[in-house]
Amino acid sequence: MAFPTVDAKTTGATGAGVNVTSHTINIPATVSGKLFVAMVSMDGSRSEDDAGWPAGWTEFVAADSPASTALTSGVALNCAYRIADGGEGASITYTTAGSERGTYVVYLIGGWHGTTPPEDSAAVAGGSTNADPGSLTPSWGSADTLWLAVAAADTGTTTFSAAPTSYTDLDTVEEGSIGGTAIGVA
Numbered sequence: 001m002a003f004p005t006v007d008a009k010t011t012g013a014t015g016a017g018v019n020v021t022s023h024t025i026n027i028p029a030t031v032s033g034k035l036f037v038a039m040v041s042m043d044g045s046r047s048e049d050d051a052g053w054p055a056g057w058t059e060f061v062a063a064d065s066p067a068s069t070a071l072t073s074g075v076a077l078n079c080a081y082r083i084a085d086g087g088e089g090a091s092i093t094y095t096t097a098g099s100e101r102g103t104y105v106v107y108l109i110g111g112w113h114g115t116t117p118p119e120d121s122a123a124v125a126g127g128s129t130n131a132d133p134g135s136l137t138p139s140w141g142s143a144d145t146l147w148l149a150v151a152a153a154d155t156g157t158t159t160f161s162a163a164p165t166s167y168t169d170l171d172t173v174e175e176g177s178i179g180g181t182a183i184g185v186a
Contacts, residue, residue: 002111002144003111003144003145003146004035004109004110004111004112004113004144004145004146005109005110005111005146006107006108006109006146006169007028007031007034007108007109007110008028008029008107008108009028009105009106009107009108009171010025010026010027010028010104010105010106011103011104011105011106011171011173012025012026012103012104012173013101013102013103013104013173013174013175013176013180014094014101014102014103014104014175015100015101015102015175015180016101016175016176017101017175017176017180018101019043019044019098019099019100019101020099020100020101021095021096021097021098021099021100022093022095023040023093023094023095023096023102023104024091024092024093025038025040025091025092025093025094025104025106026090026091026106027088027089027090027091027092027106027108028106028107028108029090029108030084030085030086030087030088030089030108031084031108031110032084032085032086033083033084033114034083034084034108034109034110034112035081035082035083035084035108035109035110035112035118036057036081036082036083036084036088036106036107036108036109037079037080037081037106037107037109037118037148038057038079038080038081038082038092038094038104038105038106039061039077039078039079039104039105039106039148039150039183039185040077040078040079040094040102040103040104040183041075041076041077041102041103041104041152041153041181041182041183042075042076042077042078042096042100042101042102042181043074043075043100043101043102043154043175043180043181044074044075044076044098044100044101044154052094052095052096053078053080053092053094054092054093054094056082056085056088057080057081057082057092058080058081058082058117059078059079059080060079060080060081060117060118060119060120061077061078061079061080061120061150062078063076063077063078063152074154075152075153075154075181076100076152077150077152077183078094079118079120079150081117081118083114084108100181101175101180101181102175102181103173103174103175103180103181103182103183104173104183105150105171105173105183105185107148107185109146112146113140113143116139116140119136119138119139120136121133121135121136133149133150133164147167148185148186149163149164149167149185149186150183150184150185151183151184151185152181152182152183153181153182153183153184154181160172160182160184163186164186167186168186169186170184170185170186171184171185171186172184172185
């Protein structure tokens with residue numbers, strides 16, 4: 001079996017310096033059977049259960065601060081997946097209970113096995129601009145695996161400067177305002 005690949009991606013910021021509860025997230029063009037993985041960083045603290053993914057999307061990461069000591073204060077990271085069926089459209093709307101600013105990266109993954117959903121490791125605290133992810137032993141064993149490292153920061157001025165060791169293709173998005181949020185995915 002070949003390794004899964006990132007076939008397409010979208011990146012962006014929501015709110016553009018203004019706190020909102022409805023966040024429009026552009027997604028890559030749909031190819032049925034491929035896997036969408038959406039990673040969203042939100043500024044400010046809110047309950048993990050406040051993430052509002054649209055129907056058909058399944059959340060697999062919900063890390064909120066300061067409720068979770070794994071992240072610096074005032075930032076939330078949520079990730080969800082969806083198996084593409086052709087009816088997704090060009091964007092989704094992600095909702096938050098509180099008004100926040102956000103950043104996102106969405107990957108369309110091809111060559112995946114088509115059945116087991118993504119898995120995550122425990123969040124790792126830190127303040128590095130080239131964050132290193134926690135370890136994970138996936139339930140599917142030693143099959144070819146695409147590994148993603150995701151980092152969120154509570155400032156629109158943070159730049160993730162490098163991918164963790166053995167990771168490539170760093171995608172970074174900054175919301176762009178003081179007190180905003182940033183996300184980095186490798």
